[in-house]
Amino acid sequence: MLEMKTKQPIFSKNQHVSFIGGMGKILNCQIDSGMWAYAVEMEMGPPPESGRVGPETTILLYETEIQDVMHL
Numbered sequence: 001m002l003e004m005k006t007k008q009p010i011f012s013k014n015q016h017v018s019f020i021g022g023m024g025k026i027l028n029c030q031i032d033s034g035m036w037a038y039a040v041e042m043e044m045g046p047p048p049e050s051g052r053v054g055p056e057t058t059i060l061l062y063e064t065e066i067q068d069v070m071h072l
Contacts (some may be wrong), residue, residue, distance in 0.1 A: 009036040
């Protein structure tokens with residue numbers, strides 16, 4: 001039986017990161033088809049004229065889509 005070893009995730013929960021399209025905070029991560037996928041909550045931008053309806057957007061990104069770590 002071939003045993004597949006999965007590397008540890010590069011990014012961790014609550015870490016601030018940037019990516020094409022914005023910046024955000026890692027909410028959690030899980031392995032998906034041998035790659036780490038991260039739920040990233042995008043940072044809130046300026047309030048829109050009509051006010052906010054709900055929470056900011058959470059997106060799913062793979063490690064290769066996260067550009068760098070924001071040191072805050």
